[in-house]
Amino acid sequence: MTLNRLGSLHQCRLSFMRQLTRRMAKEQWQFSRPHFNVNSQGVGYAVYTASYPGGKASLVAFAHELPDELRSDRVIAEQWDTTFALFNGVPSVADIERLQQNVPLQEAGRISESELTLSRANRSVRLWNHVVDALASGQQPEAEALHDVGYLMRTTAVYGSGKFGAADREQLNHNLEQSDVFKAPFAVEMLTVYLIRTFVRDLVNHAAQCKGGDNAIQLDASLARELGIGNSTGLGMAPFLINHPVLVNNWIVAREEAISRVRSLEHIDATDRQCVFDLLERMQLLTDRWQSNHPVQQTKLIALKNDLNKAQSYLSKASMDTTFFWNELFNWCEENLSTEGQECIASLMLEPYGELVDGLSHCMDDPISHTLRIDGTQTVQAVTSLLETSFGWAKDVDWASDEANARCWYVSEEKLEPRLGERHEEPLEEYEQPLAPARDAITALTDLNRWDDSKRIAEFLVAHPEHRRAVQRAQWHRIAPYGEIRDNTIDAAMLPIDLLRAKLSFFGATRFDPRSDRWVRICLYPGAPYPEELNANNADHWIYPNV
Amino acid sequence: MNTSINEVAALARKAARGAGYSWSMADEAAFATAWLCRNGLNGAVLLAEHLNLTHEHGIQESKLQSLELPWRGGPVGLCALSAGATLSDLAQCEHQQSETLNQIITPELLLPFLAYVSQRAQKKLNDDSLCIKTLIVCERFEAHIHCMNGVAGLNKFSATSATTAASSGKRSQFCDLNYQYQFTSHTPQKVREVSVSHRINIPANELESLNRFAANTYAPATEASRQGAGAGNTDND
Numbered sequence: 001m002t003l004n005r006l007g008s009l010h011q012c013r014l015s016f017m018r019q020l021t022r023r024m025a026k027e028q029w030q031f032s033r034p035h036f037n038v039n040s041q042g043v044g045y046a047v048y049t050a051s052y053p054g055g056k057a058s059l060v061a062f063a064h065e066l067p068d069e070l071r072s073d074r075v076i077a078e079q080w081d082t083t084f085a086l087f088n089g090v091p092s093v094a095d096i097e098r099l100q101q102n103v104p105l106q107e108a109g110r111i112s113e114s115e116l117t118l119s120r121a122n123r124s125v126r127l128w129n130h131v132v133d134a135l136a137s138g139q140q141p142e143a144e145a146l147h148d149v150g151y152l153m154r155t156t157a158v159y160g161s162g163k164f165g166a167a168d169r170e171q172l173n174h175n176l177e178q179s180d181v182f183k184a185p186f187a188v189e190m191l192t193v194y195l196i197r198t199f200v201r202d203l204v205n206h207a208a209q210c211k212g213g214d215n216a217i218q219l220d221a222s223l224a225r226e227l228g229i230g231n232s233t234g235l236g237m238a239p240f241l242i243n244h245p246v247l248v249n250n251w252i253v254a255r256e257e258a259i260s261r262v263r264s265l266e267h268i269d270a271t272d273r274q275c276v277f278d279l280l281e282r283m284q285l286l287t288d289r290w291q292s293n294h295p296v297q298q299t300k301l302i303a304l305k306n307d308l309n310k311a312q313s314y315l316s317k318a319s320m321d322t323t324f325f326w327n328e329l330f331n332w333c334e335e336n337l338s339t340e341g342q343e344c345i346a347s348l349m350l351e352p353y354g355e356l357v358d359g360l361s362h363c364m365d366d367p368i369s370h371t372l373r374i375d376g377t378q379t380v381q382a383v384t385s386l387l388e389t390s391f392g393w394a395k396d397v398d399w400a401s402d403e404a405n406a407r408c409w410y411v412s413e414e415k416l417e418p419r420l421g422e423r424h425e426e427p428l429e430e431y432e433q434p435l436a437p438a439r440d441a442i443t444a445l446t447d448l449n450r451w452d453d454s455k456r457i458a459e460f461l462v463a464h465p466e467h468r469r470a471v472q473r474a475q476w477h478r479i480a481p482y483g484e485i486r487d488n489t490i491d492a493a494m495l496p497i498d499l500l501r502a503k504l505s506f507f508g509a510t511r512f513d514p515r516s517d518r519w520v521r522i523c524l525y526p527g528a529p530y531p532e533e534l535n536a537n538n539a540d541h542w543i544y545p546n547v
Numbered sequence: 548m549n550t551s552i553n554e555v556a557a558l559a560r561k562a563a564r565g566a567g568y569s570w571s572m573a574d575e576a577a578f579a580t581a582w583l584c585r586n587g588l589n590g591a592v593l594l595a596e597h598l599n600l601t602h603e604h605g606i607q608e609s610k611l612q613s614l615e616l617p618w619r620g621g622p623v624g625l626c627a628l629s630a631g632a633t634l635s636d637l638a639q640c641e642h643q644q645s646e647t648l649n650q651i652i653t654p655e656l657l658l659p660f661l662a663y664v665s666q667r668a669q670k671k672l673n674d675d676s677l678c679i680k681t682l683i684v685c686e687r688f689e690a691h692i693h694c695m696n697g698v699a700g701l702n703k704f705s706a707t708s709a710t711t712a713a714s715s716g717k718r719s720q721f722c723d724l725n726y727q728y729q730f731t732s733h734t735p736q737k738v739r740e741v742s743v744s745h746r747i748n749i750p751a752n753e754l755e756s757l758n759r760f761a762a763n764t765y766a767p768a769t770e771a772s773r774q775g776a777g778a779g780n781t782d783n784d
Binding site for chain 2: 110113161162163164165166167168169170171373374375376377410411413414415416419426431434456457458459461462463466467468469470472
């Protein structure tokens with residue numbers, strides 16, 4: 001897929017947040033709040049426990065007092081309004097005390113194999129005070145203000161997979177052999193954010209109660225439901241798509257297979273069409289609420305709104321007698337809509353067909369790439385052919401040009417976070433991270449062309465061990481044909497936000513709001529039922545706001 | 548420091564790169580370190596020792612020169628990561644029952660690659676009732692890798708007296724290593740599950756050593772890089 005296409009993806013039935021809420025409802029997960037010890041200054045801790053078939057996991061949430069001047073959106077911050085860990089099981093008092101010593105420090109602390117994630121969130125300055133003040137004085141906050149921002153708090157990182165001492169994903173699956181509850185990609189991260197959202201709602205009600213006393217009221221349930229959790233995502237997430245080609249392939253394949261299955265339906269009934277029609281209208285409302293100051297996204301948004309209107313018109317006029325109705329729609333979209341519009345309609349098309357597509361969610365993890373190693377018995381010719389299949393397009397790039405080599409991915413000494421620099425303006429090359437697979441493939445091809453085609457690739461790799469990555473990626477292509485981004489990830493015109501958008505869309509994020517070419521704000525779980533409301537009837541289409 | 552396996556693998560990758568390996572070979576260092584840790588050996592300690600040695604002499608000085616037998620590295624020995632990666636590349640080839648590799652630096656780092664070779668060999672045999680045992684002997688240790696049902700694990704590891712001399716600095720920096728394969732049939736009841744570790748303690752010295760190498764991969768911060776990372780300091784909403 002190209003970066004433009006990846007940067008236009010939309011959430012769908014297979015998105016990880018929606019997988020989780022459907023599962024929680026279907027399995028009737030139980031939720032409790034065994035502790036809520038937050039004082040009138042808003043400082044303290046709370047524990048939220050989710051009980052699923054076969055186990056429990058608990059969000060341990062800490063609320064802090066943070067002076068306004070220290071509240072920063074950026075990953076280099078050192079203090080936050082709230083900090084969190086997801087605990088595997090139910091934490092003891094000793095566990096909570098241990099976490100209290102470490103979780104507020106985030107990267108500077110250590111968590112243990114009992115923890116699954118580590119994260120933090122800051123208040124929305126715009127909305128938090130407005131909501132607290134309104135509730136404290138006995139009034140509900142303005143719905144429009146809630147819609148404009150979309151969240152009361154915004155996370156700046158949700159770390160999992162063994163980071164800062166947390167349990168490895170492999171350990172989790174090993175320990176939970178009786179349950180595949182956390183097998184889906186980012187399942188623990190999605191559960192963390194779902195529980196954070198509940199805590200934030202409770203915390204704002206608590207703050208209003210402390211401020212207003214008897215005058216205070218609780219945030220109206222329907223207003224609360226429209227609030228999600230904001231997320232600011234920067235370059236730290238961008239390398240993920242490049243570093244996990246097999247996993248990303250599985251995500252794309254699942255989505256493409258789902259679309260293909262729906263396009264293959266010869267006959268559809270009126271309720272299916274009505275379902276898409278209704279959700280399209282709700283998507284229009286979501287798009288109206290979607291604001292961005294970034295010129296690229298503004299242009300895409302205008303096109304998307306226009307596309308949704310066109311699609312609405314198409315759907316209302318299209319004859320139900322048309323065979324392969326969705327396929328016709330899909331083809332029409334390709335000819336008439338922007339990339340954003342095409343991806344959005346493709347997602348909507350899947351909505352009536354849970355039974356047909358939801359099973360694909362079981363194919364979206366990657367249980368095998370860690371077991372795959374280079375097959376050195378392949379010939380130079382065979383590997384050359386595989387590289388050309390994956391990266392043949394990159395032969396047309398002028399790799400000697402400054403533009404094609406303009407960028408350099410590196411990790412900063414200051415925060416140990418991935419960053420993107422200008423290769424020709426800063427002395428960064430010796431620190432370059434291996435995040436330009438297309439360039440590296442072309443370099444490998446150049447060296448391979450000097451070798452006898454019949455030689456084993458193992459022999460080539462003894463002479464050129466630096467090409468092992470390129471060879472491995474070429475061989476992965478046999479099992480992961482969608483794993484490689486068909487664009488230059490170090491080009492002068494490359495937009496990292498496209499990489500971020502792709503990953504976040506699979507999370508189920510909406511309202512993408514790029515703050516620069518390498519930094520995007522999103523909203524997670526807006527519209528989702530809270531734990532006490534969750535049931536089979538509201539577990540799925542909550543992502544589309546009610547008209 | 549008590550770390551997860553993912554954490555130690557990430558550190559190993561950065562440290563190997565920082566010591567002078569290519570990112571490709573750094574991946575092999577991460578693979579080997581993680582496998583050793585999962586199998587109860589302290590891969591972080593072994594990698595730190597290896598990087599200190601190979602970095603001192605220059606990474607290129609110990610890499611495998613060619614596939615021609617016997618395999619050779621350089622005057623300081625043959626890098627276990629370089630030899631191991633190539634062993635693994637050739638896992639699908641026919642193997643001799645017994646092989647000797649000469650002058651291997653930090654031979655423990657070969658074990659993960661030998662384990663992979665036995666996994667491929669078993670897959671090729673297409674007979675789950677066969678257990679492949681790899682017996683590895685060198686001056687520093689004796690180890691058994693058992694591969695059953697497609698999974699290879701470290702079944703036995705005993706350090707020899709040479710290893711205990713390490714603290715006094717007498718341990719040689721490389722040694723010859725012999726490995727041989729044995730095929731035995733097993734019944735499912737006799738399969739001993741190889742335990743898997745999910746955590747590793749990295750002693751302070753080795754942690755410092757790995758962090759020092761890893762730091763070579765970090766670019767010093769500049770004002771331009773800070774500005775480039777995000778939207779600015781006042782991005783609250």
